[in-house]
Each structure stands twice: as C-alpha cells, then as structure tokens.
Amino acid sequence: xxxxxxxxxxxxxxxxxxxxxxxxxxxxxxxxxxxxxxxxxxxxxxxxxxxxxxxxxxxxxxxxxxxxxxxxxxxxxxxxxxxxxxxxxxxxxxxxxxxxxxxxxxxxxxxxxxxxxx
Amino acid sequence: xxxxxxxxxxxxxxxxxxxxxxxxxxxxxxxxxxxxxxxxxxxxxxxxxxxxxxxxxxxxxxxxxxxxxxxxxxxxxxxxxxxxxxxxxxxxxxxxxxxxxxxxxxxxxxxxx
Numbered sequence: 001x002x003x004x005x006x007x008x009x010x011x012x013x014x015x016x017x018x019x020x021x022x023x024x025x026x027x028x029x030x031x032x033x034x035x036x037x038x039x040x041x042x043x044x045x046x047x048x049x050x051x052x053x054x055x056x057x058x059x060x061x062x063x064x065x066x067x068x069x070x071x072x073x074x075x076x077x078x079x080x081x082x083x084x085x086x087x088x089x090x091x092x093x094x095x096x097x098x099x100x101x102x103x104x105x106x107x108x109x110x111x112x113x114x115x116x117x118x
Numbered sequence: 119x120x121x122x123x124x125x126x127x128x129x130x131x132x133x134x135x136x137x138x139x140x141x142x143x144x145x146x147x148x149x150x151x152x153x154x155x156x157x158x159x160x161x162x163x164x165x166x167x168x169x170x171x172x173x174x175x176x177x178x179x180x181x182x183x184x185x186x187x188x189x190x191x192x193x194x195x196x197x198x199x200x201x202x203x204x205x206x207x208x209x210x211x212x213x214x215x216x217x218x219x220x221x222x223x224x225x226x227x228x229x230x231x
Contacts, residue, residue, distance in 0.1 A: 004161070032216050043208065043221045044162075051216070093161050097217040105150055105169070105217045109161035 003027050004096050006110035013084055013117055020080045021113045023094030029074035030096035034107060035067075038091045050077050084117045091115075120145040120211045122192075124222035132230050137181075137196040139225050141209030144190065150212035151192045152219065153183055157205045165207075168192060179203070204229045 003026040013019050023033060032051050036044040048069050050056040056069035066088075068080040077096075081088055091114055095107035125140040143149050150169050154162040166177025173185040179202075183194045192209060206226050210219040 006161075034218070041226075043223050046218065049216055049218060091159075095162070105212050106152060106164050106167055107162075107217060107219060109154075109163070111161045112159065114159070 001027055002096075002098055002108040004030075004094065004108045004110040006094055006113050008113060009111060010114040011116070013115070015085055015117055016083055018080055018082045019084055019115060020078055021092055021094075021115075023077045023079070023096070023110050025075045025096040025108070028096075028098050028108075030077075030098065031074070032097040033071055033077040034095045034097070035069060035077070035079050036093045036095070038093060038112075040091075044093065047079075081115065084115070086117045089115055089117045120147075120149060120213045121220055122151075122209045122211045122222040124207075124209050124225050126225055127223060128226045128228070130228045130230060131199045133201055134198050137194075137199045137203060137227065139194040139207050139209075139227070141183075141192045141194065141222060142190050143192060143209075143211050145211060149192075151183075151185065152210040152212075153177065153181070153192075153194050154208045154210060154221075155179075155205050156208065156224075162208065165194070199227075199229050201229050201231070203227060 005024045007022045035047045047062045048056040048058045050071035058064045071077040093112040095109045121144045152167045153165040156162045166175045168185045176182045209222040
C-alpha cells in the first residue's frame with residue numbers, strides 16, 4: 001500500500017498563533033510531497049511542492065513566510081501556518097509521490113487537516 | 119501548459135444506472151491523466167491513471183476510463199452506480215517532472231435510490 005497520514009485531523013487556534021501540521025508517508029519513502037488547500041465545494045489549490053532536504057517551491061500568490069514548509073526526511077513534511085488569521089481557516093491536504101520513473105507519478109493523499117482560526 | 123476541464127459540477131444518477139463523468143484535457147505533450155475520488159472531509163483516493171499503453175484503463179470500485187486522443191478526453195464510467203459512489207470526483211493531469219498535478223474543478227456525484 002501507500003499510506004499517508006496527517007496530524008492533527010482538525011485544529012482550532014486563536015488568531016495570531018501558529019499551527020503545525022505534519023504529513024507522513026507511513027510505508028514508503030516520498031521523493032516529493034505536496035501541500036494543498038481546499039475551500040468548501042472547491043477543487044484543490046496547490047500551495048507548494050517540497051523535496052527532502054531542499055527548500056519548498058511555492059505557487060504564485062502563496063506567502064512563503066506565512067506558510068512554512070519543512071521536508072525534514074523522506075517520510076515527513078510539515079506545514080506551519082504562522083500568525084494565523086480567520087481567513088487561513090481551510091482544509092489542508094498533503095500528498096506524497098512514491099517515486100520516479102514512468103508511471104510513478106501518482107500522488108497519495110493524506111486525510112486532510114481542518115484548521116479553524118477564531 | 120496542461121489543464122483539465124470537467125463538464126458538469128453536479129451529476130445525479132439512480133442506483134444501478136450508468137455513471138459518466140466527463141473530463142477533457144489540454145496538453146502540448148502526451149498527457150498523464152488521473153481520476154481521484156474524495157469522500158466528505160477526507161483526502162483523495164486514486165481511482166485510476168493513464169500514462170502510456172492501453173487506452174482503456176480499469177480502476178478500483180468498478181470504474182474505468184478511456185483515453186481518447188482525438189477527442190482530448192478521459193471520461194470516467196461505471197456501469198452500475200452504487201450508493202457508496204456518492205462523492206466528489208476529480209480529474210487531473212500531470213504538469214511537470216516533479217509530479218505536480220493540475221486538478222479539474224470536480225464533479226459531485228449524488229446517487230438516488
């Protein structure tokens with residue numbers, strides 16, 4: 001299998017505080033991990049791509065100083081929402097790519113983290 | 119640049135009826151295409167993928183999709199809908215060598231008894 005976990009599954013925090021979300025590939029090494037944001041009834045919006053040991057590549061319009069991504073190992077990536085505000089409330093989903101080569105491009109998704117900023 | 123368009127944001131089918139979800143792509147290179155399903159408050163699960171080779175691709179839960187280059191389409195079908203098929207379905211195309219995907223807007227499937 002290819003299982004990706006996220007922790008926490010939901011979190012409520014006060015405005016101005018920081019929140020860290022973990023994404024782990026449990027049974028495979030992930031060469032690349034992705035972070036998405038999803039608003040209700042909408043598609044996934046890619047925030048950034050991260051590769052182990054290197055800086056994340058952020059999509060246009062995503063504030064890299066606000067959404068800190070650390071890909072510390074081949075099985076762990078973290079997203080930290082710094083100085084969170086109510087508009088950061090959303091469903092955050094991570095995914096991991098299993099490996100390269102032809103046909104190895106599918107992403108395996110975590111269950112998502114519901115962030116509510118009050 | 120690669121992109122996908124899903125026709126119909128909302129599809130309602132009767133239990134036992136054919137499920138047809140439409141996806142058209144735009145790509146300057148031979149596309150790698152994917153269908154994912156998302157249940158409420160969950161992540162996405164891969165249904166099937168097309169990379170190269172056979173154009174009719176079979177996936178999990180009885181779904182299949184056919185890659186038609188002449189029509190730039192990758193429609194998803196299931197012969198007989200089940201109540202458990204009620205979910206959001208996303209078509210996606212690979213956009214770079216890192217594995218980045220471009221998702222369609224999604225199609226919400228409702229299954230009625």
